[in-house]
Amino acid sequence: MSKAPGRRGRTRELLVQALYQMQVAGHDGDEILRQFHDRPEFSQVEAAFFDEAIREICASLAECEADIARYADRPLDQLDPVERGILLLGMFELRNRADIPFRVVINEAVNLSKRFGASDSHKFVNGLLDRAAPVLRAAEKGGA
Numbered sequence: 001m002s003k004a005p006g007r008r009g010r011t012r013e014l015l016v017q018a019l020y021q022m023q024v025a026g027h028d029g030d031e032i033l034r035q036f037h038d039r040p041e042f043s044q045v046e047a048a049f050f051d052e053a054i055r056e057i058c059a060s061l062a063e064c065e066a067d068i069a070r071y072a073d074r075p076l077d078q079l080d081p082v083e084r085g086i087l088l089l090g091m092f093e094l095r096n097r098a099d100i101p102f103r104v105v106i107n108e109a110v111n112l113s114k115r116f117g118a119s120d121s122h123k124f125v126n127g128l129l130d131r132a133a134p135v136l137r138a139a140e141k142g143g144a
Contacts, residue, residue: 009108011045012089015053016112019085022058029058057092064091071131073124083121086112090129094136102133102140 005013018032027035032054036042042050057064068087069076076084090109093100106129113122133140 007044007046008049009111010041011049012108012112013115014039014041014045015050015089016082016085016116018050018054019057019088020081023081023084029054052096053089053092056096057088060092060095061088064088064095067091067095067132067136068128071128080118080121082117083113083125086117086121086125087128090125091132091136094129094132098137098140102137106130106133 014036018036021027021035022029022032033051036050037047065076065088068079068084068091072079079087086109089112090105093105093108094102097105106126109129110122110126113125117125
């Protein structure tokens with residue numbers, strides 16, 4: 001039996017939904033923040049982490065997508081929007097949140113993929129983030 005996600009886990013789940021909505025509906029970060037702050041379940045997430053992730057992903061979207069493209073085995077436009085959202089979140093955490101161990105980032109992304117992605121997306125997400133971690137977290141990965 002899997003345990004219910006904690007506050008950070010619920011935040012990541014909501015972030016995947018927000019990143020999916022940004023891609024599919026074409027909303028910008030400010031609109032996403034407004035919409036998600038108004039949702040009843042927002043009181044159950046880490047607002048500061050959610051806001052930081054949305055703002056930083058929007059501000060560095062080209063860099064995050066370049067990182068994904070560097071390690072992906074297919075073009076970005078062929079990625080499922082759910083996978084792409086999970087990878088954007090994973091890249092944000094690897095690039096900007098050194099306080100979160102890279103193994104946790106990868107594990108959380110894999111769990112999100114198992115929950116929200118296609119049947120084998122967790123394998124793709126795991127492989128891609130595992131290839132990115134030594135570069136984006138060289139000091140931490142070297143000490144692992």
